[in-house]
Amino acid sequence: MRMNSESVRFGQAIGRALADAMIEDDRVILLGEDIAAAGGPFGVTRGLHAQFGSQRVLDFPISEAALVGTALGAALTGYKPVAEIMFMDFCTLAMDALVNQSAKTHFMFGGQNSAPLVVRTPHGGGLNAGAQHSQCLEAWFAHIPGLIVVCPSNSEDAYGLLRAAITDPNPVVFVENKTLYAKKYAFSESQQPISLGSARVARVGKDVTVVTYGGAIHWAEAAAVELAEDEIDCEIIDLRTLQPWDEATVLTSLTKTHRLVILHEAVESFGIGAEIAARMADIGFDELDAPIRRIGAPYTPVPYSPALESEYAPSAAKVTASVKEIVL
Amino acid sequence: MRMNSESVRFGQAIGRALADAMIEDDRVILLGEDIAAAGGPFGVTRGLHAQFGSQRVLDFPISEAALVGTALGAALTGYKPVAEIMFMDFCTLAMDALVNQSAKTHFMFGGQNSAPLVVRTPHGGGLNAGAQHSQCLEAWFAHIPGLIVVCPSNSEDAYGLLRAAITDPNPVVFVENKTLYAKKYAFSESQQPISLGSARVARVGKDVTVVTYGGAIHWAEAAAVELAEDEIDCEIIDLRTLQPWDEATVLTSLTKTHRLVILHEAVESFGIGAEIAARMADIGFDELDAPIRRIGAPYTPVPYSPALESEYAPSAAKVTASVKEIVL
Amino acid sequence: MSDETPTSVPPEPLTFSESELFIDCYRLMKRIRMVEERLSALFADGAIPGFIHLSIGQESVPVGVSRHLTNSDTIAITHRGHGQALAKGMDLTPFFAEMMGKQDGICKGRGGSMHIADSSIGMLGANGIVGGGLSIATGSALAHKLDGANHIAVAYFGDGALAEGIFHECLNLSALWSLPCLFVCENNGWGEFSKTDQQFRGNLKKLAKAFGVSYQFVDGIDVGAVTDASESIILAMRKKPHPYVLECKVERFHGHFEGDPQKYREESDLATLEERDPIIYLREKLIRAGIAPAILEDIESRLAQEIEQAVASALAGPNPEFTTAKSEVYAHE
Amino acid sequence: MSDETPTSVPPEPLTFSESELFIDCYRLMKRIRMVEERLSALFADGAIPGFIHLSIGQESVPVGVSRHLTNSDTIAITHRGHGQALAKGMDLTPFFAEMMGKQDGICKGRGGSMHIADSSIGMLGANGIVGGGLSIATGSALAHKLDGANHIAVAYFGDGALAEGIFHECLNLSALWSLPCLFVCENNGWGEFSKTDQQFRGNLKKLAKAFGVSYQFVDGIDVGAVTDASESIILAMRKKPHPYVLECKVERFHGHFEGDPQKYREESDLATLEERDPIIYLREKLIRAGIAPAILEDIESRLAQEIEQAVASALAGPNPEFTTAKSEVYAHE
Numbered sequence A, B: 001m002r003m004n005s006e007s008v009r010f011g012q013a014i015g016r017a018l019a020d021a022m023i024e025d026d027r028v029i030l031l032g033e034d035i036a037a038a039g040g041p042f043g044v045t046r047g048l049h050a051q052f053g054s055q056r057v058l059d060f061p062i063s064e065a066a067l068v069g070t071a072l073g074a075a076l077t078g079y080k081p082v083a084e085i086m087f088m089d090f091c092t093l094a095m096d097a098l099v100n101q102s103a104k105t106h107f108m109f110g111g112q113n114s115a116p117l118v119v120r121t122p123h124g125g126g127l128n129a130g131a132q133h134s135q136c137l138e139a140w141f142a143h144i145p146g147l148i149v150v151c152p153s154n155s156e157d158a159y160g161l162l163r164a165a166i167t168d169p170n171p172v173v174f175v176e177n178k179t180l181y182a183k184k185y186a187f188s189e190s191q192q193p194i195s196l197g198s199a200r201v202a203r204v205g206k207d208v209t210v211v212t213y214g215g216a217i218h219w220a221e222a223a224a225v226e227l228a229e230d231e232i233d234c235e236i237i238d239l240r241t242l243q244p245w246d247e248a249t250v251l252t253s254l255t256k257t258h259r260l261v262i263l264h265e266a267v268e269s270f271g272i273g274a275e276i277a278a279r280m281a282d283i284g285f286d287e288l289d290a291p292i293r294r295i296g297a298p299y300t301p302v303p304y305s306p307a308l309e310s311e312y313a314p315s316a317a318k319v320t321a322s323v324k325e326i327v328l
Numbered sequence C, D: 001m002s003d004e005t006p007t008s009v010p011p012e013p014l015t016f017s018e019s020e021l022f023i024d025c026y027r028l029m030k031r032i033r034m035v036e037e038r039l040s041a042l043f044a045d046g047a048i049p050g051f052i053h054l055s056i057g058q059e060s061v062p063v064g065v066s067r068h069l070t071n072s073d074t075i076a077i078t079h080r081g082h083g084q085a086l087a088k089g090m091d092l093t094p095f096f097a098e099m100m101g102k103q104d105g106i107c108k109g110r111g112g113s114m115h116i117a118d119s120s121i122g123m124l125g126a127n128g129i130v131g132g133g134l135s136i137a138t139g140s141a142l143a144h145k146l147d148g149a150n151h152i153a154v155a156y157f158g159d160g161a162l163a164e165g166i167f168h169e170c171l172n173l174s175a176l177w178s179l180p181c182l183f184v185c186e187n188n189g190w191g192e193f194s195k196t197d198q199q200f201r202g203n204l205k206k207l208a209k210a211f212g213v214s215y216q217f218v219d220g221i222d223v224g225a226v227t228d229a230s231e232s233i234i235l236a237m238r239k240k241p242h243p244y245v246l247e248c249k250v251e252r253f254h255g256h257f258e259g260d261p262q263k264y265r266e267e268s269d270l271a272t273l274e275e276r277d278p279i280i281y282l283r284e285k286l287i288r289a290g291i292a293p294a295i296l297e298d299i300e301s302r303l304a305q306e307i308e309q310a311v312a313s314a315l316a317g318p319n320p321e322f323t324t325a326k327s328e329v330y331a332h333e
């Protein structure tokens, strides 16, 4: 807990959450490539090595599979490791440890033990980093029973959710949108852990519910401002936790607005939005006055060229257009 | 092409497709663990090593990551490799080669080349094989632009779709439900490739559309028989290809029945069914007279005990119950 | 794969304290053997579902290693891990109940043979993924090292797992960080239906050395050799944390899984397996050393009784309920 | 990581044919250098988006290796792969256009620096995944072997990639199947911001030998040494397919990526880099051997002209259209 009411960068808030968690519980250790003296590729862990030393902030070899497996082994032996996978695309190398091992430990071994580890990883485009450094793969993890998936959209949430993720006895995939790292947000004093699984109503409105998470919230907010000019009043729900996601909050909002748009940066097809839409087309069917619209990336790998990536990415304009289609 | 009108086991039909593809094009090679003399763990490749020799049927070390990477390298150098991953759960070890490399080759390199490889892999439970040998992970691949995902439900489709998959210039994940291998199905003469992306109307009906694929179709068919007794007439759509899936056929059916149930063996949350439901809740919204229901596995790892797995798995009874809820 | 070839030394007389030790080993090896033979029969009878992989012929390895482990030492075991689990101290009734998918199973029937675990004795879990336990043991060794309490982690793995890249990553990491991880290779010459020399071209000794990791070979026919080797290795690891590779040459007597008819195996290979049976080998050694056969027979009959009791009580137990299982996907604080 | 330490041999006189060869090498190395220096400036100017990783200081490796390759030989290259691509023969205009994300880029602007490929010259593609090209090259070597046509595959990789398990899998496979795959390690001592000896404890020579794979070390300061080594290695591989590991010691002059201020690097390390510059080294050798500086200056001015033309024409080209890109996610028969 800190006594600040300043504004704090998203990346810094994550660093603070790590530091505070490490102060509170010395079983918390950090593992990752270039996270120690180098402070991580996005500077998130800067200063932690100096503060906590080489026994608690460990530079890992370029071995992602062993990274998560090692974190799991340490978790099963009393530690609370937070592993950083430098880009979410590299999770492809660590899927066994995440999916076959960590996710199944508690259930498969009859509840004898749990796997209290966190895998932090940045996703998303916007840096023209190309098809292997820009993916949003959170839907994969949300499909795997035993994993918790979190994706914050601002500094306070990043702090509070990460604190909760580290305390949680289950394996958590903690997804950080890399374009947010340098952004500043209000950061009030006395941050607390935010319980996993609860969404946040980011904007109250009555005409349409826009469900989103992570970096995409800024497109939703910009669209809401624009739409307000046309007297369309958006309610924005920031999911924060993608698995388990806050069905009740979404349904409550839908019951008020009767219209649903879902927005994320990940590829639309088979993305997180599909589940939200499918669920609302079941339990929220009677509330729906219009088709459910989704906005996500089109079905292509992330292109490199700025000329392409700017069209590839979702945008406020796409949200505005979608909302208008179903509201007017 | 064969001149049979006998009945042929699902696994055998796959073996025949491999053999016929290898006869037709000697760039087709097979790579996999214990697929040569041993004929594969489910006997699918039995006889192929004797027929085609060690240059074309290659026993691979227990190195799944290299298996798919090697297949890709050979594909880029003129071959058409068909790699077998012994259980779909082990795809976790080969995700980089599949997702970051094969899927992106054509697009990312500006269309210069393509990656004509097939990864065959069995999914699904029913053998009490536990949480690491029973998963259905096809939704992961359907989310990745550049991959094609296929899942047949009978011998003729398995044959025809696999022939098409091998001919296709793109990377195909070919998913085989392992409980089908030993099942016999009619197998008519002169099998042809079946074009990828086209669904099959497996049963014509007017009251409700049941969309499914792979091994789950048998639950749908059994449910349809039961429901017919209650005068509920099901239309069953077998997707066959999961990406790209046949939106038009599903929508056409929905336009007739106005009710939709989606069934698969994979975990319901964030599964293939989510996308079908989400899409129909958008483009098919005006046709829907009832909530969209999904039936999939509950949100738990696959349990080992028969007492647990039998309750875990979807069933005809669950389909019947779901259909009744939205039809009556 | 290894430089050395197994040797078949004829038994020699024992001192009294040696015979104490060896009788202990005999009891434990025989226990594992009889448990697995019982499993084989239960499987044939349909009382055990799924896949089971028996370690018959390989018992000397975990018995020799585990003598030197406490419950604070951790082990990650393989799909062929019954012996590894029992040698570490897993109780028989929850073991059998797990195989049968019963509620009283050590994992409440959710894991089965490929996924037994017993955290009360430091047994982190069996693995259905070849090589899946290697990094878990490595991470556990990291925890031990950070604890500074002289505990070690053991990663059991088969020769087939040598081809998985994770082995390389774990060797490197444990060398780099001097982790107290003992990598025990149960080299039975086979990976499923293929000989390992058709799958792996590396030399394990040289591989270990390439990372500066110490290596020792023992012939698993002799539990005494395994015990001696592990003793000095583990002692040294406790003094000063470092990794170690122990390769044990053993034979797989049964098929890859129960029900595998092993058609791919030479008649002559199968016919001569008995000569490589570590239990027969030890029995002869004990007899020659003057241990009365009656003592061994007594051990065996007690074991038989213990096993039958465990089987009966496991069989009598209830099946698990799915609703309970479903509520335990996530741990609660 | 390797046994040998780089040596710094003083230049010696050349024969006439040697000087022909070395002038060629000089031209190509200098071409790569000047292209990358131009990229550096363009990047600083904002004309190149994303991340670029320059191989300045490492040019001798691909230049020495590629001399012995034809367009039928295939290569998989790294994220630091400009030199590897250009040495194989990639044209400058589509190269620069790709860096700029233009429609005329070799990958139509969809790949960028980390994902250049040119299938017309056997360049299978650069990789943003550390170690990602290793198995692709191995598979390409399998294809060459099946073809029976004496072509080889080259897998370039950095010393950082040594820690990835895929390297182990590929060494094993290529040894097991005697695949004509040349693994070229550009050992610059760094993986991003960390020294490789802080990440990897293996000895590459011993590792290769553990799989029975031949290994050679060369000091990349001397393109002649790289050329000579590759020549005999590649000749032998063509005669009879087999894998080979060639480790080249080089220095990374720039940051990990452009814009990296390299604060983690010792002043003294940075200050002495020039002494390890393969281009300065070769230039001195040529001058001492009596090559008139004017010849080299002429080469340089021609290169400068060529590069400026390529840059100008790349810059002038159109941006790609997203609708076109979107239609090329899948190949059509």
Ligand SMILES: Cc1ncc(C[n+]2csc(CCOP(=O)(O)OP(=O)(O)O)c2C)c(N)n1
Binding pocket: B033, B062, B064, B086, B090, B093, C053, C079, C080, C128, C129, C130, C131, C157, C158, C159, C160, C161, C162, C188, C190, C191, C192, C252, C256
């Ligand atoms: C990652 C993975 N690949 C393949 C398999 C299938 N499989 C199960 S056991 C086995 C052979 C393993 O051989 P080894 O490690 O020597 O163990 P052994 O069975 O001989 O005890 C294989 C290939 C698997 N379970 N996991």
Ligand SMILES: Cc1ncc(C[n+]2csc(CCOP(=O)(O)OP(=O)(O)O)c2C)c(N)n1
Binding pocket: A033, A062, A064, A086, A090, A093, D053, D078, D079, D080, D128, D129, D130, D131, D157, D158, D159, D160, D161, D162, D188, D190, D191, D192, D252, D256
């Ligand atoms: C799988 C994976 N892990 C991590 C990274 C991030 N990364 C990019 S380059 C690099 C260092 C690679 O070092 P090396 O292989 O020696 O190549 P160098 O940059 O020195 O040329 C790392 C860790 C990556 N791109 N891919």
Ligand SMILES: [Mg+2]
Binding pocket: C158, C159, C160, C186, C187, C188, C189, C190, C191, C192, C196
């Ligand atoms: Mg074995």
Ligand SMILES: [Mg+2]
Binding pocket: D158, D159, D160, D186, D187, D188, D189, D190, D191, D192, D196
């Ligand atoms: Mg390097």
